[in-house]
Amino acid sequence: MAVQLTNEIIDLLNNQETTKVLATLDADGFPHAALKQSLQPGENDTILYLEFLESSRTNKNLVRSIWFDKKVAIALRGQGGECYQIKGTPVKTHIAGPLFQEHYAAVREKHGDVDLAAVWVIEPEEIIDETFAVRRAEEEAAHPLFLHLDRRARQG
């Protein structure tokens, strides 16, 4: 089920300084994670991924995903250390048409003589706050036994 993107995530996706990773699955089920700075917010709470290389592993894995309903994961890390993981499904790819041509012109304006193979539309299904402070607080509340004893040892 699709989930809404928060403003914080939209800002992270829009920020060039955010580290963005897209993880897909290959034919043998092995994860393939790659830095993908072209991830950006799309319309109606979707995420767009611009694929520059037709024959890239990620592109093939995305085709496999849309054909056989396999999930993808996106990791975002902002400059302030905030981290999110978004799980979702590729629901559409634009390989022609107005949206494709708009992005084609934009990437060439920005990056020079590059090509554009596809504009993928990913529908987010789950958003997990992976910021360390947040995850640590969650773990301490849910699993008070998960710690090394020396951390609680009286000093001296």
Add this chain to the structure above:
Amino acid sequence: MAVALNNRRREAEVTLTEIVEKYPDFPRLVALKIDVQRRGVHYTERAESVVDSSIHQMRSPYIFGSRDGQIRPLPESLILRDGTSILTDPTPLEQNPYLVDLVDGRLALINEGEVVEFVELWPKPRYYDKQTSSGVPMSHIASARPQRLNIFQSSFCHFWAEKQECRFCDIVNHTKQQKDELGVPTRLKPRDVYETVREALKEPGRFTGMCLTAGSVLKGEEIFDREVDYYIETLQAIGENFTTKKFPSQLIASAFNEKQLARLYEQTGLMSYTSDLEVLGEKMFNWICPGKAQSVGYREWRQRLIRAVDIFGRGNVGTGLVGGVELAKPSGFTNEDDALASTLAEAEYLAEHGVTTVYIVWVPRPGSYFRDQQNPSLDYFVRLARGLHNLRVKYGLGVDFDDYRRCGNHPDTDLSRLL
């Protein structure tokens, strides 16, 4: 939500859903494409009401005719959400086509009252509104697909003149109709082609390749010399538009000899070569393509393809099949297993020698000799697509020049997106 109902179904047909269950490793969207191509489409009035000829590509001149035998202002064709093109045409309702209807404001493919998939229409290229300096509408010079330019430089085929046309082909009947009803030229002038390509290239991101094709021309000092001359002239005119000598391109032509192929390769920007055997196996070829059989012969046609690999390179030479025509009546295979085994064995021989085989879905068109026949089952076409794809995997053969994007008409090469 209400959708138009169309309950007519071919007898004892295995459905798309059953096929998807039977072949879980075959993409449902490609199986759907095949089924839509097998059965054709009918646009409901509601669907037609949202077609906008200023942004959607309407049916433009094509080398072959449509299943309803008419030329009407309808959308050219459809694209699925995975980027798969469906090349299909309007089909009479009695033949049980998919319906294209409007559902919740979007166009959808409908089968037996159910939405199968939402679809989009092909976008119209900007050059479609322009004319060449000689006054010909550019849409009559090059027709577009979502990412490719089609240049049908002549719709004359010598085999028709001798009543030896391929039995599934309607090129000459359709050409007459296009000429009479639309004024489409039967032979293109290289200058018009140059100007049209120049205009098409002004739209960034619109095209990734082009394909030239025409009927066979036997004339010349050696058979096909004239055909080669004409292609060279046109390709050279097109080449003036590019900064590099070679440009992504495909030629689908007769089976040329080495001298002719070398001229084409050396004197033009052409990057790939296809010569269609149409049907594999000498017996079927002789029956279905009598003109080709008599002028060149099956074995020599095949050898010419193999020799073309030395000139254009592995992965740049192909042959096209009219998939399913091997099951035509009365002299075709009588069961699908035998037809498939025979076709794949021959395709394997070609693959071993660096020639890749692709197919289009056979549609018995009203202007062809096989007009009253029925094409095979969806199951057959799925197995054919898988079989041809698996040969490319086995022999490490690419098919970049004829894939889902640079062509879009071969279910088997749609699968090469995973190669």
